[in-house]
Amino acid sequence: MIELRDITFENVNRVIKLKIKFSQRKFVLKPADTIAMAYAGINEGYPGFANAIYYNDVPVGLILIGQAPVADYEPEILRKYEYVYRVVGFLIDEYYQNCGIGRRALSLALEKVKEYPLGDKTVVTLECHEKNKKALEFYKSFGFTYIGKTNDHNYILVRLEG
Numbered sequence: 001m002i003e004l005r006d007i008t009f010e011n012v013n014r015v016i017k018l019k020i021k022f023s024q025r026k027f028v029l030k031p032a033d034t035i036a037m038a039y040a041g042i043n044e045g046y047p048g049f050a051n052a053i054y055y056n057d058v059p060v061g062l063i064l065i066g067q068a069p070v071a072d073y074e075p076e077i078l079r080k081y082e083y084v085y086r087v088v089g090f091l092i093d094e095y096y097q098n099c100g101i102g103r104r105a106l107s108l109a110l111e112k113v114k115e116y117p118l119g120d121k122t123v124v125t126l127e128c129h130e131k132n133k134k135a136l137e138f139y140k141s142f143g144f145t146y147i148g149k150t151n152d153h154n155y156i157l158v159r160l161e162g
Contacts, residue, residue, distance in 0.1 A: 041066040046066050
């Protein structure tokens with residue numbers, strides 16, 4: 001069984017110790033950095049969540065999705081929104097990849113976004129490095145579409161509302 005659970009004092013150390021596959025380390029935030037980003041978002045008052053991804057009662061991943069303002073320099077398709085939801089961090093422990101856990105966890109997270117303010121009326125965006133081909137294909141399978149590129153070789157992907 002795959003589920004999203006809050007990060008608590010009980011599980012935070014296990015979440016921080018999740019292992020990132022060597023080939024993904026340059027593309028993925030470390031678990032502690034993801035949790036720090038979540039804390040910053042909470043302090044700034046942005047809705048969202050950082051959840052541990054559990055598989056059969058074992059924490060095997062982490063996902064952070066939060067609301068953030070859209071900047072003037074972002075692609076035009078985003079500038080019509082004041083805020084969007086961004087997938088800021090998402091990882092599955094190296095020993096639990098290629099089992100469908102990430103697919104189910106992202107599905108659950110995208111459904112959960114709809115429960116947050118404007119979550120059903122805005123878009124979800126993320127950045128993915130252009131060389132991270134496997135992740136790009138994964139996100140495209142969820143309806144994310146390429147809309148632009150950042151200065152640091154990341155593709156900007158968006159999943160339109162609905």
